[in-house]
Amino acid sequence: MCSAACDPSALADLRLPDAIVDAHHHLWRLSASGLRYPWLQEAYDPDHFMLGPYEALRSDFDVAAFRRATVAAPVVASVHVEAECARSQALAETQWLHAVAHEGLPAAIVAWVDLLAADASDRLAEQAVWPLVRGIRFKPNTTGDPRHPCATGRGTLRDPGWLTALERLAMHRLSWDLRVPFWHLDEAARLVAESPDVTVVLEHAGLPWDRSDEGLALWRRGMASLAANPNVFVKLSEFGLRNPTWDVAQNIQIIRETLAIFGWQRCMFASNFPVAHLRVTYPVLIQTFAEALADLDETSARAVWHDNAIRVYRIDARPRPADDNGPDN
Numbered sequence: 001m002c003s004a005a006c007d008p009s010a011l012a013d014l015r016l017p018d019a020i021v022d023a024h025h026h027l028w029r030l031s032a033s034g035l036r037y038p039w040l041q042e043a044y045d046p047d048h049f050m051l052g053p054y055e056a057l058r059s060d061f062d063v064a065a066f067r068r069a070t071v072a073a074p075v076v077a078s079v080h081v082e083a084e085c086a087r088s089q090a091l092a093e094t095q096w097l098h099a100v101a102h103e104g105l106p107a108a109i110v111a112w113v114d115l116l117a118a119d120a121s122d123r124l125a126e127q128a129v130w131p132l133v134r135g136i137r138f139k140p141n142t143t144g145d146p147r148h149p150c151a152t153g154r155g156t157l158r159d160p161g162w163l164t165a166l167e168r169l170a171m172h173r174l175s176w177d178l179r180v181p182f183w184h185l186d187e188a189a190r191l192v193a194e195s196p197d198v199t200v201v202l203e204h205a206g207l208p209w210d211r212s213d214e215g216l217a218l219w220r221r222g223m224a225s226l227a228a229n230p231n232v233f234v235k236l237s238e239f240g241l242r243n244p245t246w247d248v249a250q251n252i253q254i255i256r257e258t259l260a261i262f263g264w265q266r267c268m269f270a271s272n273f274p275v276a277h278l279r280v281t282y283p284v285l286i287q288t289f290a291e292a293l294a295d296l297d298e299t300s301a302r303a304v305w306h307d308n309a310i311r312v313y314r315i316d317a318r319p320r321p322a323d324d325n326g327p328d329n
Contacts, residue, residue: 014290015301020075021309024203024237024270026083027106029062033096036086050209051278052242061274063105069273069282076306079270079313080106081177081203082137087112090123094130101132108313110135110177115165116155128172134313135175135201138165146183146210146218157187166195175199175312181207182215185222192229199231201312204238204272205258211241211250223261233312234262236289236304237270240279248288255292264300268309 028037036042046053085093090112097109109130113123115138127133141155152158157180169176178200180188185206192200206226208219226232236258239251259267269289271282293301309315
């Protein structure tokens with residue numbers, strides 16, 4: 001299969017978007033923000049990173065760098081997802097992002113709170129007053145092996161504290177960004193079914209890391225289980241594997257299957273930059289998506305590129321006054 005992503009001359013046959021909301025990316029300024037990122041600055045461990053060696057990420061990636069990476073794409077707004085800074089600085093990260101946000105980058109923030117901690121209610125309240133905060137990412141504890149798809153203990157998906165945690169999110173009108181590998185999708189679906197009042201956004205298309213027939217079959221079952229819950233949306237993002245090759249045809253198939261399972265109404269384009277840049281450039285990513293969405297009509301494709309993220313993350317597309325960057329009073 002010769003795709004537009006590998007043959008620029010084929011771009012003329014694709015419908016490219018006129019407006020994009022990137023629903024998942026990260027920013028950091030290691031040299032000057034005052035924030036610490038242990039995984040980038042103190043404990044480099046490529047063996048435990050999902051894409052392997054990541055030395056290229058250990059430098060500043062701020063709004064200006066994001067604009068340079070996306071210069072050829074019509075990105076009009078974005079969603080910043082917490083970048084695993086020192087956990088004691090989670091609120092400081094939110095404050096820094098409000099200080100540097102410019103012209104919709106970012107237009108919404110998914111912050112970090114330990115949703116199972118004794119002080120979770122107070123920490124949520126602190127984050128919720130900041131005008132760009134729309135959701136929380138707090139990762140469940142998972143196993144490292146699809147042969148052992150369930151884990152027990154604090155922080156796992158079987159922790160009874162999750163039900164109260166998700167109720168708190170709903171009270172604050174905050175969504176939950178859910179990040180689990182594909183072998184935990186069924187387990188996540190059972191939890192989400194008991195929490196219908198909170199909006200859940202599955203990250204990275206459920207991380208289908210095993211592209212064998214057996215691995216994809218398990219991924220499809222888990223995705224279908226989650227999709228049975230109407231409060232679950234999904235980010236079409238991060239299709240990179242530890243193998244450094246960007247497989248255009250395979251990634252297009254994953255995108256199309258996710259669309260078939262969830263429907264275009266619940267899918268959002270997202271890049272996971274700069275992490276995804278270890279495997280793909282932004283132009284090639286856009287071209288891959290354009291081919292994957294080629295069979296959708298214009299309204300459906302625009303929903304995936306733009307409208308769904310605007311709706312789910314309650315993004316105000318109007319420009320904000322320069323001094324309107326503090327907590328609501």
